[in-house]
Amino acid sequence: MSLLELKNVSKIYGELKALDNVSLHVDQGEWVAIMGPSGSGKSTMMNIIGCMDKPTKGEVLLDGVDISRESSKRLTDIRRDKIGLIFQQFHMVNYLTAVENVMVSQYYHSMPDEKEALEALGRVGLRERARHLPSQLSGGEQQRVCVARALINHPELILADEPTGNLDEANENIVLDLFAQLHKEGTTLIVVTHDPEVAEAAQRTIVLEHGKVAREVINENFGK
Amino acid sequence: MTKRRMFLRMITASLLRRRSRMLIALLSIGIGATILAGLVTIYVDVPRQMGAQFRSYGANMLLLPKDGETLNSESLADALQAIPEDELVGAAPYRYVRLDMTTRQQSFTAAGTDFEQITKTSPYFSVEGAYPVKTREILVGKEIAEVIGVKAGSSMELTWQPTSSSSDKTPEESRVPGASLSGQAEGFGGGIVYVTAALDDQAHIASLSVDSSTQTPEYGGRIPEDEAFLNQFIGKSLPLALGDSVDALTGATVTSSAVVEALNKATETAVSARPRTLNFQVTGILTTGGEEEGYVFMSLEDLKTMTGSEQVDIAELSVSANAEQLETYVNAITENSGSVRARLVKRVARSEASVLEKLTALVFLVTLVVLLLTMICVSTTMMAVVSERRREIGLRKALGASDSSIRAEFLGEGLFLGLLGGVMGAVLGFAFAQVVSVHVFGSSITFQPLLLPAAIIVSMAIAAASCLLPIKRAVAIDPALVLKGE
Numbered sequence: 189m190s191l192l193e194l195k196n197v198s199k200i201y202g203e204l205k206a207l208d209n210v211s212l213h214v215d216q217g218e219w220v221a222i223m224g225p226s227g228s229g230k231s232t233m234m235n236i237i238g239c240m241d242k243p244t245k246g247e248v249l250l251d252g253v254d255i256s257r258e259s260s261k262r263l264t265d266i267r268r269d270k271i272g273l274i275f276q277q278f279h280m281v282n283y284l285t286a287v288e289n290v291m292v293s294q295y296y297h298s299m300p301d302e303k304e305a306l307e308a309l310g311r312v313g314l315r316e317r318a319r320h321l322p323s324q325l326s327g328g329e330q331q332r333v334c335v336a337r338a339l340i341n342h343p344e345l346i347l348a349d350e351p352t353g354n355l356d357e358a359n360e361n362i363v364l365d366l367f368a369q370l371h372k373e374g375t376t377l378i379v380v381t382h383d384p385e386v387a388e389a390a391q392r393t394i395v396l397e398h399g400k401v402a403r404e405v406i407n408e409n410f411g412k
Numbered sequence: 413m414t415k416r417r418m419f420l421r422m423i424t425a426s427l428l429r430r431r432s433r434m435l436i437a438l439l440s441i442g443i444g445a446t447i448l449a450g451l452v453t454i455y456v457d458v459p460r461q462m463g464a465q466f467r468s469y470g471a472n473m474l475l476l477p478k479d480g481e482t483l484n485s486e487s488l489a490d491a492l493q494a495i496p497e498d499e500l501v502g503a504a505p506y507r508y509v510r511l512d513m514t515t516r517q518q519s520f521t522a523a524g525t526d527f528e529q530i531t532k533t534s535p536y537f538s539v540e541g542a543y544p545v546k547t548r549e550i551l552v553g554k555e556i557a558e559v560i561g562v563k564a565g566s567s568m569e570l571t572w573q574p575t576s577s578s579s580d581k582t583p584e585e586s587r588v589p590g591a592s593l594s595g596q597a598e599g600f601g602g603g604i605v606y607v608t609a610a611l612d613d614q615a616h617i618a619s620l621s622v623d624s625s626t627q628t629p630e631y632g633g634r635i636p637e638d639e640a641f642l643n644q645f646i647g648k649s650l651p652l653a654l655g656d657s658v659d660a661l662t663g664a665t666v667t668s669s670a671v672v673e674a675l676n677k678a679t680e681t682a683v684s685a686r687p688r689t690l691n692f693q694v695t696g697i698l699t700t701g702g703e704e705e706g707y708v709f710m711s712l713e714d715l716k717t718m719t720g721s722e723q724v725d726i727a728e729l730s731v732s733a734n735a736e737q738l739e740t741y742v743n744a745i746t747e748n749s750g751s752v753r754a755r756l757v758k759r760v761a762r763s764e765a766s767v768l769e770k771l772t773a774l775v776f777l778v779t780l781v782v783l784l785l786t787m788i789c790v791s792t793t794m795m796a797v798v799s800e801r802r803r804e805i806g807l808r809k810a811l812g813a814s815d816s817s818i819r820a821e822f823l824g825e826g827l828f829l830g831l832l833g834g835v836m837g838a839v840l841g842f843a844f845a846q847v848v849s850v851h852v853f854g855s856s857i858t859f860q861p862l863l864l865p866a867a868i869i870v871s872m873a874i875a876a877a878s879c880l881l882p883i884k885r886a887v888a889i890d891p892a893l894v895l896k897g898e
Binding site (some may be wrong): 240241242245267268269273275295321387 | 415417418419421425426429430470688772803804806807808809810811812813815816817891892894
């Protein structure tokens, strides 16, 4: 069953076609990587899937809802309810502790629950660092907090933008292991990356070039 | 944990863990609130302060006799009923009379008054020495003191010379304590017998001298030397009757009778021509810079002793009220009293009103400017805070924060700053007002309990208003910015 479906989606900025008639679909529980050089339209696609932008043309169905024509207020609601975001720059609220950063996500979603937030931090191995401010955490630790924050509301889809771009190999592996666990639990993952190793961890890789889907690669080694 | 607690936790964390920013915003609100609270305190206190200031420039109302009427203590007291006790600072009666200085060929204007009231209505009077506290004590104007060379501690004798206009005295007044009497009567063989007597404080005869040189030397002519005869008069009050209160000198019945007759006549007919002399102790020299320096001030009681009248010419009032109220009192007194009319000292009353008005306008204007400056300052700081926190705001929105959540969070921070700034402003503002008050007006002010909530509410309102534009900016931030690798 498909969770996400793009039908002939274009995003045009004046002369520039950031996305040019792209169609793709992602099944429920699937782990998909999106690759491509800079300017290939990765960010634009990410914004559209993440309910932060609307396509100029085409339809985007997320969990059966066409998000290409919704108001920005509705898009905020949908993003909050269905999507967990992970960013390259981590993006933590710098004056809140690790656990408070996780709770911010709960706060906007439903109800802050410190116990649950601490459990999520435990899951990414940071139970001991819960009371630390971002400035007291390493980059890898910060990104793990962000993973905890992304999964705290049990989203249908985790959307990660270069999640390992600023991490060393050890931390990259930790994050990929976490993704593997989430995948096992049935969470749908879309990971935008330019790192082939990260892409290879996914079941399927979609390669974008000049705003179009250049090719799709099925990772035959997945799970091995 | 409830949403509200998380909300408060986020806001306080934002302010407490980002101290430098918070300090700038807090300072701008706090300083604004301080100046505002200070100005408002002064603003509220100014009328009182100015009132006190102006009261020190002297009386602002006069009580005068209506045409053909005279004033006295009673009619004044009646008239003063129209003014509430707590607004009446003081009421000094004055009566002006010419007095002669016995030892010199000089006369002065003497003012009978109430010294206790003078200190209230004319606080600018400067006395070298002390104010008189009892009768027979006087205050001498500096001008006179220089001319006659007296100083505090000197004594001087003053005499009241009746004038033709004072013929309205009643015989009663001859029994005024301290009066001097002189009279004459026909004695034995048609010769004239002269007497002079002085009355003591109880109006009893204190001393008596007789000139009986026209009488038979062996009989009536002996009277001036006959102490036994003269002494029987001492301590008696007039009129006398021969054979009843005093006995005749043996062999000089006619002359004795003439002495009694002369004394009795003196009380009846010589009243209006009787000068009275009192000896005074100078307690202080008065400097005012005005015409008062040419006067001698004594108690109304002493003046009554000398002149026999308790008439008052004018009363100076110092009333702590605004121009409008003063007008009401003036009208009430003039309408209700039979003999008294009231008049404003326009110079003082008017300048008080106009200075007050100008000062109030100035404080209001400064308040307005400070208010505006504070708002600009807070707004600018909050604007800087928003642009500094663009990513955080974008992140919050990406995490699902609605526009109203973002608004609530920034408004919450602004209100929290307003609260702290308000408390700071109320406390420091009061201190500021106190310093200004002490330095400018020379008096301290009382803390207005209402100042604290008022300062807090106003600073919160200012903070909230200042946040409107920054919040608009914050809401407009695109959540997608967090995705671009900025």
